[in-house]
Amino acid sequence: MPVFFDEEKKIFKLDTAGSSYIFEIYEQGYLVHLYYGAKIPDSNVTSFVDRGFFASECPVNINIDNPRFSPDVSPFEFPGEGSGDFRSSAIAVRNEEGNNVTDMRYVSHKIYPGKPAIEGLPALFVNDESEAQTLEVLVRDSVTGVEAVLFYTVFEKYSAMTRSVKVINPTAKTVRIERIMSCCVDFATHDYDMITLYGKWLKERSLERAPLTHIKQGVASKRGSSSHHHNPFAAIVDHDCNEDYGSAYGFNFVYSGNFVFEAEIDPFAGTRAVMGINPEGFEWTLESGESFSAPEVVMVYSDAGLGKMSRTFHRLYTDNLIRGKWAHIKRPLLINNWEATGMDFTGDKLVTFAERAKELGIDMLVMDDGWFGRRDDDTSSLGDWIVNEEKLGGPLNKFIERINALGIKFGIWFEPEMVSRDSDLYRAHPDWCIHVPRREKSIARMQYVLDFGRKEVRDYIYSLMYGILSANKIDYVKWDFNRYLSEAGSAGLPADRQKETFHRFVLGTYDILNRLTTDFPDILLEGCASGGGRFDPGMLYYSPQIWCSDDTDPIERLSIQFGTSLCYPASAMGAHVSASRRACLETKGNIALWGTFGYELDPNTFTEEDRETVKLQVNEYHKYYDVIHSGDLYRLITPDKNDFRAAWMFVSRNKEAALVTSVVMRTPEDRAFFLKLKGLDPDKYYVEDESGEAYSGALLMNAGLCLNNYGNADGDSFKIYLRAL
Ligand code: GLA
Numbered sequence: 266m267p268v269f270f271d272e273e274k275k276i277f278k279l280d281t282a283g284s285s286y287i288f289e290i291y292e293q294g295y296l297v298h299l300y301y302g303a304k305i306p307d308s309n310v311t312s313f314v315d316r317g318f319f320a321s322e323c324p325v326n327i328n329i330d331n332p333r334f335s336p337d338v339s340p341f342e343f344p345g346e347g348s349g350d351f352r353s354s355a356i357a358v359r360n361e362e363g364n365n366v367t368d369m370r371y372v373s374h375k376i377y378p379g380k381p382a383i384e385g386l387p388a389l390f391v392n393d394e395s396e397a398q399t400l401e402v403l404v405r406d407s408v409t410g411v412e413a414v415l416f417y418t419v420f421e422k423y424s425a426m427t428r429s430v431k432v433i434n435p436t437a438k439t440v441r442i443e444r445i446m447s448c449c450v451d452f453a454t455h456d457y458d459m460i461t462l463y464g465k466w467l468k469e470r471s472l473e474r475a476p477l478t479h480i481k482q483g484v485a486s487k488r489g490s491s492s493h494h495h496n497p498f499a500a501i502v503d504h505d506c507n508e509d510y511g512s513a514y515g516f517n518f519v520y521s522g523n524f525v526f527e528a529e530i531d532p533f534a535g536t537r538a539v540m541g542i543n544p545e546g547f548e549w550t551l552e553s554g555e556s557f558s559a560p561e562v563v564m565v566y567s568d569a570g571l572g573k574m575s576r577t578f579h580r581l582y583t584d585n586l587i588r589g590k591w592a593h594i595k596r597p598l599l600i601n602n603w604e605a606t607g608m609d610f611t612g613d614k615l616v617t618f619a620e621r622a623k624e625l626g627i628d629m630l631v632m633d634d635g636w637f638g639r640r641d642d643d644t645s646s647l648g649d650w651i652v653n654e655e656k657l658g659g660p661l662n663k664f665i666e667r668i669n670a671l672g673i674k675f676g677i678w679f680e681p682e683m684v685s686r687d688s689d690l691y692r693a694h695p696d697w698c699i700h701v702p703r704r705e706k707s708i709a710r711m712q713y714v715l716d717f718g719r720k721e722v723r724d725y726i727y728s729l730m731y732g733i734l735s736a737n738k739i740d741y742v743k744w745d746f747n748r749y750l751s752e753a754g755s756a757g758l759p760a761d762r763q764k765e766t767f768h769r770f771v772l773g774t775y776d777i778l779n780r781l782t783t784d785f786p787d788i789l790l791e792g793c794a795s796g797g798g799r800f801d802p803g804m805l806y807y808s809p810q811i812w813c814s815d816d817t818d819p820i821e822r823l824s825i826q827f828g829t830s831l832c833y834p835a836s837a838m839g840a841h842v843s844a845s846r847r848a849c850l851e852t853k854g855n856i857a858l859w860g861t862f863g864y865e866l867d868p869n870t871f872t873e874e875d876r877e878t879v880k881l882q883v884n885e886y887h888k889y890y891d892v893i894h895s896g897d898l899y900r901l902i903t904p905d906k907n908d909f910r911a912a913w914m915f916v917s918r919n920k921e922a923a924l925v926t927s928v929v930m931r932t933p934e935d936r937a938f939f940l941k942l943k944g945l946d947p948d949k950y951y952v953e954d955e956s957g958e959a960y961s962g963a964l965l966m967n968a969g970l971c972l973n974n975y976g977n978a979d980g981d982s983f984k985i986y987l988r989a990l
Contacts, residue, residue: 266376266398267279267280267281267397267398267419267421268280268376268398268399268400268417268419269308270374270376271308271309274289274308274309274311275289275290275291276288276289276290276299276308276309276310276311277289277290277374277400277402278308279400279417279419279426280304280419280421281304281419281420281421281422281423281424281425281426281566282304282421282422282423282424283303283304283424283566283567283568284301284302284303284304284424284426284566284568285300285301285302285303285304285305286300286301286417286419286426287299287300287301287308287310287313288342289311289314290371291314291334291339292328292329292331292334293326293328293329293370294370294371294372294404295326295336295339295341295370295371296341296342296343296370296371296402296404296415297314297339297340297341297342298340298341298342298449298450298451299311299313299314299340300313300453301450301452301514301566302512302566302568303512303566303568313340313453314334314339314340315333315334316333316338316339316340316453316533316535317333317338317533317534318332318333318334318335318337318338318339318533319333320337320338323335323337323338323349324336324337324348324349325349326349335349336348336349336350337349337350337351338531338532338533338535340451340453340535341355341449341451342402342415342449343355343356343369343404343413343415343430343449344356344449345357345366345367345368345369345406346365346366346367346443346444347364347365347366347367348366348367348368352529352531352537353446353449353481353527353529353537353539354367354444354446355430355444355445355446355448355449355539355541356369356413356430356432356442356444356445356446357442357443357444357544358406358409358411358432358440358441358442358443358551359440359441359443360408360409360411360438360440361438361439361440365443366408367406367409367411368406368407368408369404369405369406369411369412369413370404370405370406370407371402371403371404372403372404372405372412373402373403374400374401374402374403375400375401376398376399376400376401377398377399377401378394378395378397378398378399379391379394379396379397379398379399380396380397380399380418380427381399381416383429383431383558383560383561384558385558385772385775385776386519386520386558386560386561386772386775386803387519387520387560387586387775387802387803387804387805387806387807388427388429388519388560388561388806389418389420389427389519389561389563389581389585389586390585390586390588391585392584392585396420396421396422396585397418397419397420397421398418398419398421399416399417399418399419400416400417400418400419401414401415401416401417402414402415402417409436409438409440410435410436411432411433411434411435411436411440411551412432412433412434412435413430413431413432413433414430414431414433415428415430416428416429416430416431416561420581420585423565423577423580423581424565424566424567424577425563425564425565425566425577425578425581426563426564427519427561427562427563427564428447428448428561428562428564429447429558429559429560429561429562430445430446430447430558430559431556431557431558431559432445432551432556432557432559433555433556434551434552434553434554434555434556435553435554436553437553438553439550439551439552439553440550440551441548441549441550441551442548442549442551442557443544443547443548444541444544444547445541445542445544445549445557445559446539446540446541446559447518447540447541447542447559447560447561447562448516448538448539448540448541448562448564449537449538449539450514450537450538450539450564451535451536451537452501452535452536452537452538453535454534454535454536455477455530455534455535455536456503456504457476457477457501457502457503457504457528457536458474458475458476458477458501458502458503458504458506459474459475459476459477459482459499459500459501459502459528460472460473460474460499460500460502460571460831461473461484461495461496461498461499461500461526462495462496462498462828462829462831463484463494463495464493464494464495464496464797464825464828465493465494466493466795466796466798466815467796467814467815467816467821468493468814468816468821468824468825469493469496469796469797469798469800469813469814469825469828469829470496470797470800470825470828470829470831471824471825471828471905472824472827472828472831472903472905476504477501477528477529477530477536478530479529479530479531479532480529481527481528481529482527482528482529483499483525483526483527483528484496484497484499484525484526485523485524485525485526485543485545486522486523486524486543487523487543487545487546487767488523488749488750489522489523489699489714489749489750489753489767489770489771490521490522490746490749490750490794490798490799491518491520491521491522491524491798491799491800491801491803491804492749492798492799493794493795493796493797493798496800496801496828497517497518497520497524497526497540497801497802498515498516498517498518498526498831498832499515499516499526499528499538499540500513500514500515500516500571500574500831501513501514501516501528501536501538502514502571506570506571507570507571508570508571508572508899508900508903509569509570509572509573509943510569510570511569511570512566512567512568513566513567513570513571513573513574514538514564514565514566514567515563515564515565515566515567515574515575515577515578515831515832516538516540516562516563516564517562517563517565517578517801517802517832518540518541518560518561518562518563518801518802518803519560519561519562519563519586519801519802519803519806520542520560520771520801520802520803521771521774521775521799521801521803521804522542522767522768522770522771523542523543523545523546523547523767523768524540524541524542524543525539525540525541525542525543525544525545526538526539526540527539527540540562541559541560541562542559542560542768546753546764546767547764547765547767547768548764548765549764549765549768550761550762550765560803563578563581563802565577565578565581565832571831571900572898572899572900572943574831574832575830575831575832575898575900576897576898578831578832578833578834579830579832579833579834579835579897579898580834580897582802582805582832582833582834582837583834583836583895586802586805586806587805587806587809587836587837588782588806588807588809589782589786589809590786590787591789591790591809592809595890595894596789596809596810596836596861597628597629597674597740597741597789598626598627598628598629598862598863598883598886599627599628599629599630599631599676599741599863599864600618600622600627600629600630600631600863600864600865600866600868601631601633601676601743601841601863601864601865602615602618602630602631602632602633602867603633603634603678603865604817604843604844604865604866605618605844605865605866605867606635606867607634607635608634608635608640608641608642608643609635609641610632610635610656611656611657611658612656612657612658612659612664612667613658615630615632615664615668616664616667616668616671617869618630618867618868618869619667619668619671619673620671621868621869621871622671622673622868623671623672623673624876625868625876625879625880625883626880626883626884627673627863627864627868627883628673628674629673629674629675629676629740629741630668630673630674630675630676631675631676631677631678631741631743632675632676632677632678633678633743634678634680634745635653635656636652636653636656636657636661636677636678637649637650637651637652637653638650638651638653638688638689639653640653643710643711643712644685644686644687644711645685645687645688645711646685646687646688647680647683647684647685647688647712648683648684648685648688648689648690648691648715648726649685649688649689649690650679650726650729650730650733651729652733661733661736661737662736662737662738665737665738665739666738669738674740674741675738675739675740675741676739676740676741676742676743676789677733677739677741677742677743678742678743678745679730679742679743679744679745680744680745680746680747681715681726681727681730681744681777682714682715682717682726682746682770682774683712683713683714683715683746683747683748684697684698684712684713684714684715685711685712685713686708686711686712686713687711690725691713694722696756697715697716697719697722697756698713698714698715698716699713699714699715699716699750699751699752699753699754699755699766699770700713700752700754700756701752701753701754701763702754704752706751706752707751707752709747709748709749709751710747710748712747712748714748714749714750714770716755716756716757716766716770716773717769717770717773717774717776717777718755718757718758718765718766718769718770718772718773719755719756719757719773720773722773723773723776723777726777727777727780727781730777730781731784734781734784734785734788735784735785739785739788740787740788740789741788741789741790741791742781742788742789742790742791743791743793743812744778744790744791744792744793744808745793745794745795746793746794746795746798746799747794747795748795750766750767750770753766753767753770754766755769771803775803775807778790778807778808779807781807782807789809789810790807790808790809790810791808791810791811791812791839791861792804792805792807792808792810792811792812793811793812793839795815796812796813796814796815796816797811797812797813797814797825797829799811800813800829800833802832805833805837809836809837810836810837810838810839810860810861811833811837811838811839812839813825813826813829813838813839813840813860817841817842817843817845817865818845818846818847818848819845819847819848819852819853819856819857819928819980820847820848820928820930820980822840822856823856823904823911823928823930824904824905826838826840826856826859826860827900827903827904827905827911827913830859830898830900830913834894834898835859835860835893835894835898835915836861836893836894837860837861838859838860838861839860839861839863840856840857840858840859840860840861840862840863841857841862841863841864841865842854842857842862842863842864842865842866842879842882843864843865843866844865844866844867844870847980848980848982849980850875850878850879850882851878851982852928852980852981852982854878854879854882854885855926855928855982855983855984856926856928856982858882858885858886858889858893858926858984859893859913859926862886864879885984888986889915889924889986891917891922892915892916892917892922892923892924893915893924895917895918896915896916896917896918896922896923896924897915897916897917897918897944898913898914898915899913899914899915899916899942899943899944900913901913901914901925901927901940901941901942901943902927902940904930908930908931909929909930909931909932909933909934910927910928910929910930910933910938911927911928911930912925912926912927912928912940913925913926914926914942914943914944916943916944916945920944920945920946920949920962920989921988921989922986922987922988922989923942923944923945923951923986923987924984924985924986924987925940925942925970925984925985925986925987926982926983926984927940927972927975927982927983928980928981928982929976929977929978929979929980929981929982930979930980931979932977932978932979933977936973936977937973938971938972938973938975938977939968939969939970939971939972940969940970940972941965941966941967941968941969942962942965942966942969942970943966945962945965945966945987946962946989947961947962947963947966948961948962948963949961949962949989949990950962950989950990951965951987951988951989951990952987952988952989952990953985953986953987954985954986954987954988955985955986959990965987970985
């Protein structure tokens with residue numbers, strides 16, 4: 266069984282195919298972390314408790330007769346605030362006396378098959394109870410009586426586990442949670458780098474790597490969403506870890522709001538990493554009898570570098586995070602009008618898009634922003650979800666009938682959480698947006714954020730969306746989110762609960778996403794937030810695909826797609842061919858093929874040659890769909906390491922097929938190019954589709970393919986498709 270409890274030694278051992286995670290119930294009920302890393306057979310590792318404590322000023326527990334045990338240095342599972350551990354704490358609860366000293370000790374535990382859902386929050390699930398096993402550990406602060414349940418779910422076959430926490434107040438008093446981290450890992454050593462994904466609008470999820478130091482480092486968002494600027498992902502890796510070698514510990518937070526990941530080398534040469542809701546701007550009041558569930562962290566361990574870590578995340582998310590009908594069936598190939606028309610379109614114009622789409626083999630037309638209210642530019646109408654029939658040339662259902670009559674499916678854009686200052690909704694309910702009294706509301710894109718923490722606000726918006734979605738044949742919804750939260754307060758909350766606004770907003774968004782996916786299970790949802798500003802596992806739980814970035818320049822997209830691929834699968838990456846100026850249509854197609862694939866341009870502008878290229882790409886989309894969407898990704902040449910070329914490949918899980926893609930970002934100085942492939946079966950022979958040449962997997966991986974005669978100029982690209990003999 267993946268979760269094992271040694272009654273005598275009081276040790277928990279959580280094993281997966283490739284990792285072990287061990288902790289013990291130490292004296293006085295302290296939960297002491299012992300080991301996390303490559304799988305080991307031993308469970309008796311109690312000597313790992315000793316972290317070399319020697320400093321006389323370190324606080325100790327007088328009931329423990331071990332001078333080498335101190336909260337200041339010992340490795341913990343769930344360290345409390347202010348009780349002798351000065352590193353980042355996992356929990357701080359302010360009690361009725363006004364202090365936030367918190368000290369949670371072991372009470373009991375249970376182990377059971379499967380994985381419980383987290384109420385109101387997205388989380389990994391099991392398709393069958395045999396896929397995972399869960400350990401719940403109940404801890405209690407003996408002074409305040411406040412309790413917490415620590416959840417550990419082990420996905421044995423994936424070298425992955427999840428951790429989350431539920432805080433319970435069984436006391437008669439009201440308490441306030443000031444800080445709640447969903448996981449804390451105390452590594453015994455410190456020779457690590459930290460990898461994170463930073464960015465901004467048009468430059469999301471670029472990889473950054475730096476050695477850990479004694480200075481606390483981390484990434485965070487306090488923008489109200491997971492943000493363009495830092496993804497809720499971090500990896501702690503060996504200094505010499507690369508794509509194929511070394512230990513990598515990946516952490517990904519299943520949450521779409523403010524988060525923090527922090528790592529620090531402590532003075533005793535260990536490393537503490539914590540991840541959870543960003544405590545800045547957060548506090549939660551827990552009345553007597555209430556509980557609070559913190560979102561979960563997904564933890565993946567790889568003993569063979571970043572590539573294996575990514576592939577584990579991809580498989581896990583494909584099988585146990587992305588839900589519903591679209592998780593495993595082929596997605597429609599779409600064309601979106603946004604970059605071609607902006608809001609300046611008519612129904613007739615879009616019908617010409619659908620006509621061209623039909624000729625080219627495209628499956629669906631998505632009508633983006635501008636179809637409702639008086640929305641001819643971005644200054645008005647968000648919140649007024651009433652079809653602009655004048656623009657569409659009639660009612661929406663009639664317009665969709667025209668599209669469907671061509672054999673083309675129809676998708677539509679919404680930005681549910683927003684309200685324009687110039688809107689009937691804002692004029693009627695100015696207090697329905699996130700704001701605080703007496704302060705000017707900052708405006709962005711001439712819009713405010715609706716207070717989705719309030720049920721009446723959510724109900725109103727959802728009733729409009731429901732009306733449109735239930736009365737019309739809509740196959741796809743793009744859910745957008747185009748500004749951050751500022752002056753974060755809620756008119757629906759009392760003064761002492763204002764710091765709940767951010768989290769309640771996220772819960773409100775999840776509530777509407779849940780209603781929408783329950784009421785309309787056939788609709789394919791695509792997340793979006795000014796491009797990829799909310800690309801996180803929380804959104805992925807509801808929307809199987811997320812628009813990667815508003816930057817559709819194919820060469821710039823490379824670093825975004827490489828970064829995104831660290832933990833998110835290709836099937837999740839919204840990627841389109843656009844009319845952007847750089848690179849030819851073939852290269853744009855080759856890069857977009859890595860993701861969901863689609864078009865974001867006016868197909869009426871195509872030349873005859875373009876049309877032939879697009880038809881070819883549509884065929885390729887179908888031909889390579891399975892290897893890309895269900896196969897394993899190998900990053901061969903990454904843009905953070907090489908200025909000239911990027912290359913990647915997908916290998917089917919049975920190693921029968923592989924698709925290799927290479928792009929020239931800048932004309933290389935040295936034209937000699939041998940590309941060593943990965944992930945193939947060394948004993949199989951593979952036939953190259955175009956040339957008919959056969960090579961062994963061993964040759965392809967060790968000698969590589971000689972590609973000197975392939976395109977070598979700026980923006981050139983090529984694909985090689987291999988099939989096992
Ligand atoms: C955001 C999205 C775009 C488009 C516009 C519409 O910027 O990222 O794809 O939908 O909004 O306003």
